[in-house]
Amino acid sequence: MPDLPDPPAGPPRPIAALWERYRRYRTRFVLAVVVSAVNKVADIVPELLIGAAVDVVVRGDDSFVAGLLGVESREAQLVWLAVVNAVVWLVESASEYVSALLFRGLAQSVEHDLRVEAYDHAQRLDLRWHEARASGATLATVNDDVNQLERLLDVGVPAIWQTVLNVVLVGIVFAVASWQLLVLAFLPIPLIVVASLRYQRLLEPYYLRVREAVARMSGVVSANLGGLPTIKAFTAEDRERDRVIEASDEYRRANVDTIRWSAAFVPLVRVAILAGFTATLLVGGLSVLEGTLEVGLYSVLVFMTQRLLWPLTEVATVLDLYQRGRASTARILALLAVPVEVDEGRRVLDTPVRGRLELRGVRAGYGDGPDVLRDVDIVVPEGETHALVGPTGAGKSTVLRLLLRYDDPREGAVLLDDVDVRQLTWGSLRGSVGYVAQDVHLFAGSVAENLEYARPGASRDELGTAVAQAAATDVVDRLPGGLDGEVGERGLTLSGGQRQRLALARALLRRPAVLLLDEATSAVDTETEAAIQRSVREASAGRTALVVAHRLSTVRRADRIWVLEAGRVVESGTHDDLVAAGGTYAGLWAVQIGEG
Template structure:
């Protein structure tokens, strides 16, 4: 499922203007430079007309009247000097406009990507689990890039077109109202066509953005699952699936391109009509003596200047639609609201790691309760374990403690304080977490261990690794703690990743250690190593662990057995085995022993 593409509350440009106030002065200056550049761009046609007027009329020319210079060569000299000034100003303003527009586009792109990523980080874990990583990446990367391209190219082009129409229109209006009407007659056709094409292109480019999200999601998922694809010889099947998604993206783009490309021929016909009427009617007026030859040449040039740039309307409209479709998706992402928001409170004293669940009911979306009325207490300094069959609600319980989600009813407390009232640092800063699916970042072993405590010294990092029984294998790596691990730590074994994750949690020196199936995917030797390290690192701190292998929790102070979202029984290992209940049955299955009949 990709990120939603619902429309923003206002037009995207309005939203951007409001959101990025700091860039308004730069935008205004960029617009001014674009206007100056366009004025200078139009001036050579006027200079050409004035030069022709000098050659034809001599002392009666417009330049002679303005400067009071009768010599024709002198008049041309003045026009040549003016032309140099115009070209210098045009070049300077063009450079300034490009630097300003491109800098603005890059700045907005950077700020929007960082803001969007920061917002994505603040959204609930459940929000991410309901969406594909590729879909979110498409918004953070492709959509932000599309908006940057519009600001870099499309926006200055639109401004240039508008200024061009105004300037040329002013020249025509001063020269001949008749030619003004004839030259501008095609423009309503172009405007009407633009509106029609805009309405047609908008849903087409929305579809393009949706299809690229699907394609990115497929690629991201397949790259992450490449070993599985290879193991099941599914390469061709997955290649076909990627090809199908790519074909859909290509088809969506093709439909949009066909519509936008059809716009240019329409504009060319309008240019032909406008240029031909100016050429004929203006020429007839010049022959009749009602229009000066120099002015006639100016108007012929100006007709080309007026209408020919409109051939870029199709391309600009294409950039605009792509940019607005992307902006809507980014703004829609920014409009997503987190349901789990941090509180503002802190713990009354140093964290001790005591956990309590009071009458907790929890579930996912509109589904049934996964936890139904759970009451559980982990006193400070004790090690407690949660066990039970698949689907009993073990991992959901840990998610509530970490506040990845909130209960539907009831309370989760840390040291007697409702976790919903605590800020993230107060809550998660007191917890060291080791997940079942260990995530290691691309970087060195040291960087990964120190991830939760970047300011840790090398001695502290190594001490944590020793406590997690990771120092031995780290020392044998090519560069020791400086060894680079691949993305997600794929260059390490599952047991090595688990021990590094445990070292990362230990280094944070948390009051509460939370482990979710930390030994589910390791061999017996690694399991024994983790058990030994757990005995050491839980001294003086609380621990709450979910485990499938009961051998890893037999020394826990208390074991909670969940079944069907409820606490079926609780007690120490020996007490539960002696009770002959659900835990005893699981223990018998895992050890291969049969329960003695009562």
């Protein structure tokens, strides 16, 4: 099955694209960065105070604090240091809290906006794009990939900023104290950073493989949960479990391979840190013994070396988050980059909508496949009921898809009230149509909620009228709670015929100018079929109806029947005329009444 376009290679463009995409959050981001900087400064100060305290104990009234404050008593100097330390700790705690609120709130806002944007774009993409793609893959992008990005924004970005600040602030302290120790302590840093970037670039294909594996696994699980009745009917539980095992194992192996390589980097970083720390400890200690470095300052530098280098052990973890977030962002942006080929028009139909339908010289197909319809001309005058019949694969449902503009024709035009549907807004086109699909979809919820999908805010009387028109009163009455009764996920608590009758009620509740029925009575018994036929005749009075049917008895009373074969209109007329003509329709009718 086709997947999303390949993520862009090269520089970290996905993250830069997010920066451009969400400009409205830049002020909040800058504020978070400033507060985080205050937090890091407050975090560094206690080490300086430790060195000052050592300096007070060793040098007494000659200490730096004594010269700064003019206080000779060691006890008073230490008290002053304690007060400053308390203030610094309060500032650090408060700034850490505010910084966390800002960064995490920012992550949640971007995550929310991106998830909604990705979902909204996905639902507006053409049906054929979704039909050619596993639904679980889209779900993984909208949900799991967005969650990976949240971890980057929530944890990774603050960690990267704090690490950079740490290096800069500690570097200033070292530069003031000793250029020699600055060089020795900082020597491992460029090596660690360069090696980390190169190493993580090598890991990038592994992270992309992980994202692809989780998308495939989500697709398998989603499809299986949706097809549980079929799985159970064919006792395929073990086989499907094995498929899930295979997909999950692929995901596990992709993660294990990634972890194996990413985990190997930390020990290498520790070796570089050991070299820098040892150099500061040894060379700094010798400088104190030689009298060229104060013992208090030496204490500060030893602590600072630890603070400088030890966070670099987390570079691999942070870059791991970055690469996962980058891979996920690339997939999300790739989804958002998929073009909507069947886009909305701008024209609005004059009201009231008459409901005249026409296909004029239509040639149509799916993707790069062969033509399904060839040079089709069909006219359904307003207020009439017409039917489309023919063998399987003749192109009947394709006609309905064109009328709803799920697809556009390759040649020719589809018109509603003499206006090309490509010019119409969705509200004007689909808002004028009541549609009952062959494969009925009901949402988890009550009967009323499913019916109100057609007309939000409809009254109970209107719901009851639509139910009665669709011959579905007995269906509702048998449910605990009636209109408030639950139908279950995809309506699985109802039979196929019950779902079709509720779908018909939903379509009728819309009071459409055009009624499109795709095998609307295929899953009902003969008695219910007769009731629905009567209801459809009554509901079709004053509106246009186009009915697709295999069961020809349902369309005997149609004003005109169009017979499709191999994508062409081969006959049209009333039932009696077509039977008398002895053509394709007469053959189909003979088979259905047992004479062929």
